[in-house]
Amino acid sequence: MQVLIEIFTNRLIAIPLFACIFAQVIKVSVDTITNKKFSFRYLVSTGGMPSSHSALVGALATGVGQTLGWSSPEFAIASIFAGIVMYDAAGVRQAAGKQAKILNQIMDELLNNEDFSEEKLKELLGHTPFQVVVGLLLGIISSIFLLPSPFLQ
Incomplete structure (x- = not known):
């Protein structure tokens, strides 16, 4: 039980997690x-403004820097x-979302409203670079305001 409390x-x-x-x-x-x-579904989905992964x-990185020092290996x-996470959010996942959008358009054109049981692919997977930067800033600001830092005093 003590371990859970510490975590x-x-x-x-x-x-x-708050950020x-x-x-x-x-x-x-x-x-x-x-x-x-x-x-409600949007609350637990990926993509959109701002990037929660970036936040x-x-x-996390800001908190580690504040706690252990900006030159620490942990930082x-x-x-x-x-x-890596932010690159993935703005790069790989955004490209996958664009591909899903194109595939959905192709399926719509090919099927021309015929019955087809396959679900559409999720198109909003990644983020624009701006959404990633806003998420990053939100995370940094959250850590600066919520975590007292011996290095900022």
């Missing part, structure tokens, strides 16, 4: 305002990890 009170876990959840709440709010209807890894590892 859930670890600020380097809690603050990045991720906060980004998802912002994402749902932006989508609700844009489309004028609430979608999570941005808060280097967290930063490299954050870079």
Whole structure:
């Protein structure tokens, strides 16, 4: 039981998770305002503005830097990890989303409204670079405000 308490009170876990959840709440709010209807499904989906993955890894790397020092090996590892996650969000997953959109258009044209039981592919998989940067900034700001740092005092 003590191990679970330590895990859930670890600020380097809690603050990045908060940043991720906060980004998802912002994402749902932006989508609700844009489309004028609430979608619970959007709360747990990938893609959109801002990137919750970027918020999570941005808060993690910033928290590690604040706690262990900006020149620590742990900060280097967290930063490299954050870079890979953000590159994937803006690169690979966005490309997969574009491919899904094209495949869905091809299926619509080929089938011409005939009955076909296959579901459409999810098109909103990745992020634009701007969405990734906004998520990153959200994570950094979350960590700066929520995690007291001996290196910033």
